[in-house]
Amino acid sequence: MENELNTWIKDTKxxxxxxxxxxxxxxxxxxxxRKDTKKICVCEVDNTYTFYEAEINSTDWKSATYIPVEILKNL
Structure with missing residues (x-):
């Protein structure tokens, strides 16, 4: 059974x-x-998904360097 603390939590509010x-x-x-100390934001721009990452308590978003498969499967 996968540990819930090690999975990406999706927030769509x-x-x-x-x-x-x-x-x-x-x-x-x-x-x-969200997962551990990171968060990844998924946005749609001109019918294309873009991904940005930041530290959990930061608003300083940067282009994501990688996208975990778990996130892609849960879009």
């Missing part, structure tokens, strides 16, 4: 929210996934 990603680029929030 703000789904549909328009957010500014950078400069004049806006996206629609799909979900935020």
């Amino acid at each position: 703000d789904k549909g929210l328009k957010i500014q990603l950078h400069d004049n680029v806006y996206g629609t929030l799909i979900a935020i996934f």
Whole structure:
């Protein structure tokens, strides 16, 4: 049985929210996934998913360097 503390937790409470990603680029929030000290934000921009990552208590989002398969399976 997989330990719940080691899985990505999906949060969709703000789904549909328009957010500014950078400069004049806006996206629609799909979900935020949290695990340990990291979080990954999934946004839709022009019918394409974009992924950003940050430390759990930070709002300093950067382009994600990798996307865990577990997140992709739960979109």
